Amino acid sequence: MAPATPSRKPLMAGNWKMNNTHLEAIKLVQQLGFTLKEPDYEAVEVVVLPPFTALRSVQTSVEMDKLALRYGAQDVSPHASGAYTGEISGAMLAKLGCSYAVVGHSERRQYHNEDDALVNAKVKAAFANQVTPIVCVGEGLEVRKAGEHVAYTLAQVDGALEKIPAEQARSVVIAYEPVWAIGTGEVATPQDAQEVCGAIRTRLAELYDGDLADQVRVLYGGSVKSGNVAKIMKERDVDGALVGGASLDPGEFVKICRYRDLPA
Numbered sequence: 001m002a003p004a005t006p007s008r009k010p011l012m013a014g015n016w017k018m019n020n021t022h023l024e025a026i027k028l029v030q031q032l033g034f035t036l037k038e039p040d041y042e043a044v045e046v047v048v049l050p051p052f053t054a055l056r057s058v059q060t061s062v063e064m065d066k067l068a069l070r071y072g073a074q075d076v077s078p079h080a081s082g083a084y085t086g087e088i089s090g091a092m093l094a095k096l097g098c099s100y101a102v103v104g105h106s107e108r109r110q111y112h113n114e115d116d117a118l119v120n121a122k123v124k125a126a127f128a129n130q131v132t133p134i135v136c137v138g139e140g141l142e143v144r145k146a147g148e149h150v151a152y153t154l155a156q157v158d159g160a161l162e163k164i165p166a167e168q169a170r171s172v173v174i175a176y177e178p179v180w181a182i183g184t185g186e187v188a189t190p191q192d193a194q195e196v197c198g199a200i201r202t203r204l205a206e207l208y209d210g211d212l213a214d215q216v217r218v219l220y221g222g223s224v225k226s227g228n229v230a231k232i233m234k235e236r237d238v239d240g241a242l243v244g245g246a247s248l249d250p251g252e253f254v255k256i257c258r259y260r261d262l263p264a
């Protein structure tokens with residue numbers, strides 16, 4: 001029987017994008033690791049998403065210092081192995097202890113022409129290796145101005161989850177990142193974030209039976225900072241944040257993870 005209340009642990013994920021060498025990554029992870037304490041990890045799941053080249057160093061830091069921090073990659077190949085120069089497989093990520101892989105980030109969709117079919121193949125490749133995909137969806141400014149942002153974003157959700165069975169979809173993370181809010185300092189209002197995150201959950205309830213929609217974490221991303229995170233996290237269908245720029249500053253990212261202490 002479906003639980004009366006959803007059991008979604010808030011998730012704060014720092015997408016470092018193409019920043020930090022493996023040495024800088026060790027420093028940043030140690031700064032986070034020495035600051036965040038047991039109660040922080042009880043309240044939120046904390047994840048960092050370094051570039052591929054830093055994953056091995058992050059794995060070593062996390063293991064040596066016994067940090068409760070999780071980490072993942074920013075992309076994953078749709079292929080299992082073979083002649084795919086430059087690609088990194090889900091099995092390779094799993095071997096590095098990655099819990100997550102970002103899939104379909106708008107920067108990949110924009111600069112590498114990734115479409116929903118490719119995103120779907122990457123979601124499958126991640127799940128095939130017990131790596132949880134963080135599927136990014138969200139509209140650009142033109143779509144928003146035309147008032148089509150909900151339909152546009154839901155079509156991306158449908159595409160990403162095509163033929164994904166419920167037992168996998170149950171653990172997927174979906175990040176709503178309106179492209180116009182990424183790296184621009186222009187954050188969506190909490191109401192904007194709720195409108196689309198709520199619509200995503202409703203769609204999940206249409207796609208899958210039972211309590212699945214109540215279990216899936218839906219994040220907001222786009223210019224999240226310590227100054228706006230608490231307000232956004234008050235929205236009922238926002239279960240965390242995918243943080244870009246602000247995740248490169250350990251003090252700022254720790255504050256974001258401790259959003260409960262910030263005035264909303």
Ligand SMILES: O=C(CO)COP(=O)(O)O
Pocket residue numbers: 015105177181182183184185221222223224242243244245246
């Ligand atoms: O793209 C993002 C996270 O994936 C958001 O980036 P910013 O937080 O820098 O706007």
